[in-house]
Amino acid sequence: MNNFKQSTIYQIYPKSFCDSNGDGIGDIQGIISKLDYIKSLGVDYIWSTPFFVSPLNDNGYDVEDYQKINPLFGTMEDVEELIARAEERGMGLMFDMVFNHTSTRHEWFQKALSGDKKYMDYYIFKDGEPDMPPTNWQSKFGGSAWEYVPSLKKWYLHLFDVTQADLNWNNPDVREELKEVIRFWKEKGVKGFRFDVVNLISKPKIFENDTIGDGRRFYSDGPHVHEFLKELVADTGIEDMITVGEMSSTSLEHCVKYSNPDEKELSMCFNFHHLKVDYKDGNKWELMDPDYQRLKELFETWQTEMEKENGWNAVFWCNHDQPRIVSRLGNEKKYWKESAKMLATCIHMLRGTPYIYQGEELGMTNPGYKEICEYRDVESINYYHILLESGKTKEEALEILGQRSRDNGRSPMQWNSGKYAGFSEKEPWIGIPVNHKYINVEDEDKDEDSILNYYRKLVDLRKQYKVIQDGSIEFLFQEQTEVFAYKRSLDGQEVIVLNNFSAREILLAEVISCTGYECLISNYNRGKLEGDWKVLRPYESIVLLK
Ligand code: GLC
Ligand code: CA
Numbered sequence: 042m043n044n045f046k047q048s049t050i051y052q053i054y055p056k057s058f059c060d061s062n063g064d065g066i067g068d069i070q071g072i073i074s075k076l077d078y079i080k081s082l083g084v085d086y087i088w089s090t091p092f093f094v095s096p097l098n099d100n101g102y103d104v105e106d107y108q109k110i111n112p113l114f115g116t117m118e119d120v121e122e123l124i125a126r127a128e129e130r131g132m133g134l135m136f137d138m139v140f141n142h143t144s145t146r147h148e149w150f151q152k153a154l155s156g157d158k159k160y161m162d163y164y165i166f167k168d169g170e171p172d173m174p175p176t177n178w179q180s181k182f183g184g185s186a187w188e189y190v191p192s193l194k195k196w197y198l199h200l201f202d203v204t205q206a207d208l209n210w211n212n213p214d215v216r217e218e219l220k221e222v223i224r225f226w227k228e229k230g231v232k233g234f235r236f237d238v239v240n241l242i243s244k245p246k247i248f249e250n251d252t253i254g255d256g257r258r259f260y261s262d263g264p265h266v267h268e269f270l271k272e273l274v275a276d277t278g279i280e281d282m283i284t285v286g287e288m289s290s291t292s293l294e295h296c297v298k299y300s301n302p303d304e305k306e307l308s309m310c311f312n313f314h315h316l317k318v319d320y321k322d323g324n325k326w327e328l329m330d331p332d333y334q335r336l337k338e339l340f341e342t343w344q345t346e347m348e349k350e351n352g353w354n355a356v357f358w359c360n361h362d363q364p365r366i367v368s369r370l371g372n373e374k375k376y377w378k379e380s381a382k383m384l385a386t387c388i389h390m391l392r393g394t395p396y397i398y399q400g401e402e403l404g405m406t407n408p409g410y411k412e413i414c415e416y417r418d419v420e421s422i423n424y425y426h427i428l429l430e431s432g433k434t435k436e437e438a439l440e441i442l443g444q445r446s447r448d449n450g451r452s453p454m455q456w457n458s459g460k461y462a463g464f465s466e467k468e469p470w471i472g473i474p475v476n477h478k479y480i481n482v483e484d485e486d487k488d489e490d491s492i493l494n495y496y497r498k499l500v501d502l503r504k505q506y507k508v509i510q511d512g513s514i515e516f517l518f519q520e521q522t523e524v525f526a527y528k529r530s531l532d533g534q535e536v537i538v539l540n541n542f543s544a545r546e547i548l549l550a551e552v553i554s555c556t557g558y559e560c561l562i563s564n565y566n567r568g569k570l571e572g573d574w575k576v577l578r579p580y581e582s583i584v585l586l587k
Contacts (some may be wrong), residue, residue, distance in 0.1 A: 044085070045283045045308045045309065045353070045394050046353070046394065046510050046511055047085075047503065047504065047510045048084075048085035048086055048283070048394055049082075049083065049084045049085060049389075049394070049395050049396075049397065049500045049503060050084060050085070050086045050087070050088055050135070050355075050394060050395070050396045050397070051079055051082060051084040051086070051087050051088070051396075051397050051399070052087075052088045052089075052090070052360060052361070052396055052397065052398045052399060053072060053087060053088070053089045053090070053399055054067075054089075054090050054100075054361040054398075054399060054450075054451060055067050055068065055069065055071075055072060055089055055090065055092050055101075055114055056100060056101075056114075056451070056470065057399070057451050057452065057453045057454060057464075057469075057471065058071055058072055058075070058399055058453075058454050058464075059071030059072060059074060059075050059454060059456070059464060060464055060465035060466075060467075060469070061073075061074060063465060063466040063467050064113075064465075064467060065465050065467040065468055065469045065470050066113055066114075066465075066469075066470050067114075067453070067454075067464070067465075068113070068114045068115050068119075069092065069110070069114050069115035069116075069119040069120055069122075069123055070115055070119055072087075072089070072123055073119070073122060073123050073126055076126050076127060076130055076132070077130070078482065079132065080130045080131070080132060081497070082397065082402060082496065082497055082500055083497055083500035083501050083504065084132065084397065084500060085131075085132060085133065086132060086133045086134070086135050086232065086233060086283060087127060087132055087133070087134055087135065088134075088135040088136075088137065088233075088235050088285075088396070089134065089135070089136065089137065090102075090137050090361055091104060091136075091137045091139060092110060092111055092114040092115070092120075093105070093106060093107055093108075093109060093110065093111060094106040094109045094110070094111050095111055095144055095146075096144055096146050096204065097111075097113075098144070098202055098204045098205075098419055099201060099202050099204075099205060099419055100361075100418075100451075101139075102139050102201070102205070102237060103139075103142075103143075103144035103145075103146075103202065103204055103205045104139050104143055104144055104147065105143070105144045105146040105147050105148075106147070106148070107138075107222040107225075108222065108225050120229070121229060121230075124229060124230045124231060125230070128230065133231075133232025133233060133283070134230075134231050134232055134233075135231070135232065135233035135234055135235055135283060135285075136226050136231050136233075136234055136235070137234075137235045137237060138219075138222065138223065138234050138235065138236050138237060139237040140208065140219050140222075140236060140237065140239065140242065141200070141207060141208065141237060141238045141239065141241050141242050142199065142200070142201060142205040142206055142207045142208055143205070143206060143208060144204055144205065144206075145203075145204045145205070145206050146204070147206075149163045149164075149218075150163075150164060150206050153166070154190065154192070154193070156192070156193060159214075161193075161195075162209060162212050162214075163208060163209055163212060163214070163215050163218075164197055164198070164206050164207065164208060164209055165197060165198040165206075165207050165208075165209050165244060166190075166193065166195040166196065166197050167187075167195060167196050167197075167198075167248065168194065168195055168196075169189070169195070169196050171189050171191065174186075174187035174189075174196055175187055175196050175248055176248050176249060176250050176251070176256060177250045177251060177256070178198075178200075178251060178255060178256030178259075179255035179256060180199060180200060180201060180202070180203070181200055181201050181289075181420075182201055182202050182419055182420045182423050182424075183420070183423040183424055183427050184203075184423070184427075186198055186199055186200055186256065187199070188203050198244070200238075200241060200260070202419055207241075207244070208242070209244075210242045210243055210244075210265070210269050211243075211244075211265070216269065216272065216273065219273065220273060220276050220277050223273070223277040223279060224277055227277065227278075227279065227282075232282060232283065233282045233283030233284055233285075233308075234279065234282065234283075234284050234285075235284075235285050235286075235287065236284065236285070236286045236287065236307070237287055238287050238288075238289050239266075239270070239286040239287060239288070240261055240262050240263075240266055240286065240287075240288040240289060240291050240295065240299070241260055241261060241263070241289055242263070242266060242269055243260070243263030243264055243265040243266040243269055244259075244260050244263055245259045245260060245263060245264060246264070257289075257290050261289060261290045261291060262288075262291055262292060262295040266295075267298055267299075267304070267306065270286075270299065270306040270307065271304070271305060271306055274305055274306060274307070275305065280305050282308075283308050284307045284308045284309075285307060285308060285309050285310065285311060285355050285394075286299055286300075286306075286307045286309075286310050286311070287310075287311045288310050288311060288312050288313075289313070290313075291310070291312050293342065293343060293346050293347070296310040296312060296343075296347065296352055296354075297346070297347065297350040297351075297352040298352075299352075300347070300352040300353045300354075301350060301351050301352050302351070303351070308353060308394075309353040309354060309355045309393070309394055310352075310353075310354065310355060311355045311357065311360075312343070312354075314339050314343070315336055315339045315340060315343075316358075316363060318331050318332045318333070318335045318336045318339070319331040319332070319369065325445055326424055326427075326428060326441055326445060327441075328440070328441060328444060328445075331369070331370055333522050333523060333525075333542050334522045336370075336525075337516070337519060337522070337525060338519075340391070340516070340525075341516040341519065344391060344392055344393070344514045344516070344527075345514060345515075345516070347392075347393075348392055348513055348514060353393060353394070354391075354392070354393035354394070355393060355394050355396055356388050356389075356391045356392075356393035356394065356395050356396070357388065357395065357396040357398070358370075358384060358388055358398075358401070359396075359397075359398035359401045359450060360396070360398050360450065361398070361447065361450050361451055362447045362450065363398075363447070363449075363450050364407050364444060364445065364446070364449035364450060365400075365401070365405055365406050365407045365449055365450060366381075366384050366401065367380055367381040367384065367404050367405075367406055368406045368407040368444075368449070369407075369444075370384060370542070371383070371384050371580070372544055372579075372580065373406045373407075375544070376544060376579055376580045377404060377406075378404065378490075378491075378492060378564075379564050379565070379578075379579065379580040379581070379582075380580040381404035381492045382492055382495045382564035382580075382582060383540050383541065383542075383564055383580045383581065383582035385401075385402075385492070385495060385496055385499055386499065386538065386540060386562065386564070386582040386584060387525050387538075387540050387582075389496075389499040389500070389502070389503065390499075390502075390509060390527075390529065390536065390538045390584060391514070391527075392511075392512070392513070392514045392529065395499075395500075395503070397496065397500075398450065399454050400452075400454050400455060401496075402492065402493050402496040403455060403480050403481065403482060403485055403492055403493055404480055404492040405452070405454075405455060405480055406474065406476060406480070407443065407444070407449040407474075408448070408449060408452040408472060408473070408474040409443065409474055410442070410443065410446075410448065410472060411439065411443075412439070413425055413438075413439065413442075415448075415471075415472050416442060416446060416448050417448055417451070417470065417471050418446060418447045418448045418451070420446075420447055421442055421446040421447060421448055424441075424442070425438050425439075425442060428441060448471060451471060452471055452472060452473055452474060453465070453469045453471065453473050454482075455473070455476075455477040455480055455481040455482065456481060456482045456483065457477075457481050457482065457483040457484075458477060458478045458479070458481055458483070458484065461473060462477035462481060463481070463482075463483070490566070495562070495564065498562055499562065502561055502562065502584070506534075506536070506561075506586070507531055507532075507534075508529050508530065508531040508532075508534040508535070508536050508586075509529060509536060511531060512529035512530050512531035512534070512536065513529070513530055513531065514527055514528070514529055515527060515528045515530070517537070517539075518539075518549065518550060518551070520550065521547070521549070521550055522542075523541055523542045523543040523545070523547050524539070524540065524541060524542070524547060524549065524577065525540040525541075525542055526538060526539045526540060534586070534587070535586070535587045536561070536584060536585065536586050536587075537553065537558070537583075537584070537585040537586075537587075538582075538583075538584050538585075539553070539577060539581075539582070539583045539584075539585075540577075540580075540581070540582045540583075541577035541578065541579065541580055541581045541582070542580070543579065543580070544579045544580065545579060546576055546577065546578055546579065547576070547577045548575055548576055549574070549575045549576070549577065551575075552573045552574065552575045553573070553574040553575070553585075554572070554573055554574070555570040555571055555572060555573070555574050555585065556571065556572065557587055558570065558585040558586060558587045559585065559586045559587070560583060560584070560585055560586075561584040561585065561586050562582075562583075562584045563581070563582060563583045563584065564580070564581060564582045565578055565581055567583065570583075570585070
């Protein structure tokens with residue numbers, strides 16, 4: 042069995058991590074050059090987002106060839122070296138398998154387009170008139186989820202960009218092809234896998250209009266998804282490897298199934314409900330202040346229910362699709378350091394496997410792009426136009442992107458205070474915020490009190506204490522909206538985690554008696570705690586052990 046309950050995982054977005062050859066784009070040799078740094082965080086696995094051959098319309102989530110490396114990022118030798126160098130340092134690589142769709146440049150789709158029946162059945166083609174898509178389903182990146190191919194007189198389904206065609210998992214040949222991809226990378230020494238939007242792979246038998254939504258209810262956690270996953274895992278022999286599924290608009294019941302070891306599907310699941318608490322009416326493109334009460338309730342439900350049903354959560358705030366958490370739920374100005382540390386504590390003491398997304402450990406912020414020409418992401422650019430069409434002014438649309446764009450998480454890793462933040466010698470493919478002058482690895486590494494060194498301590502605490510790895514969880518102070526608090530317990534040991542989500546002092550509804558407790562970590566460097574405790578300072582975070 043792998044050790045996923047004790048592990049912490051570091052996520053890399055290669056394009057923005059480190060550029061080794063001065064073309065302004067991060068690459069595999071760049072990652073290799075930073076392995077000692079990653080190791081210094083104490084993490085066990087590195088998940089890298091895709092670097093396979095791709096036209097990069099969705100930065101590699103549009104795969105043209107699953108077994109070849111995009112020359113922009115390096116060569117197969119580089120990837121083999123990466124796997125080997127990481128392994129020497131005791132870290133395993135997790136590769137990103139984008140199996141819901143391929144790029145339309147993939148050989149399979151190209152053959153399908155030429156009318157080859159075998160390959161047409163690899164995708165989801167439907168007959169129809171050129172002006173009448175088969176259903177009213179919407180692409181997640183805006184617009185219809187169907188594209189018409191005049192030469193075939195058929196529509197194909199794309200839940201994401203028009204250049205990302207959905208695969209037909211009902212076709213056993215497709216499933217075999219994808220198993221080959223897993224076997225190929227397993228052979229190369231990859232230690233685990235992340236499966237992209239994997240709960241969308243099973244489409245319904247009948248395609249019908251969605252009269253109340255965008256179609257997602259028909260294909261999220263679809264009819265055969267569990268069967269397909271079980272088959273994929275069994276036939277490739279990856280049941281003992283670390284695996285995580287990215288679950289889009291999923292449910293707790295399904296996540297229990299995906300991650301309960303008896304089901305032999307995956308080690309754990311990402312879900313995103315907690316990252317929608319600032320979406321107005323569930324709409325990402327309508328700004329709203331975060332609903333902290335809802336956030337707490339979601340964590341309570343997912344944490345306690347997954348424990349009860351023996352499922353396992355991936356726990357995280359950040360990834361390459363999300364804005365930076367300190368800009369979102371923290372306070373990037375006055376309490377930058379305190380709030381970044383507090384948010385880190387919330388996640389790292391939970392029951393689940395924590396993920397750190399590159400730069401999160403530095404307290405990197407949203408970059409604050411001001412003009413549409415600074416954005417690169419297909420989703421952001423599509424929605425900018427959709428927002429303008431819906432009547433928003435240019436300023437309003439840019440304000441929304443400034444908070445919601447996926448590019449907020451894609452600005453280059455800040456290595457030092459130098460010209461291009463030590464990321465590259467040339468102007469990078471996407472802009473770097475000026476705050477790299479003080480938010481960067483070089484400076485934070487030297488500073489005992491930095492966010493970076495705080496993350497290192499959190500990772501280390503999980504290694505040291507079984508109660509953090511596997512203790513049961515109970516939420517505290519649920520009626521106090523600004524307080525995010527819980528207790529972990531195992532074999533008579535207890536860990537109490539107290540966090541203040543606000544910029545105010547908070548009087549706890551109940552006194553915490555610290556006598557007999559040791560303070561494991563705190564972001565105000567409280568030192569030894571004694572007696573009764575009832576006030577939390579702004580964004581304060583305290584972890585107590587008994
Ligand atoms: C996942 C990826 C995202 C990508 C999408 C389509 O959500 O994280 O970056 O655009 O899947 O592959
Ligand atoms: Ca490069």
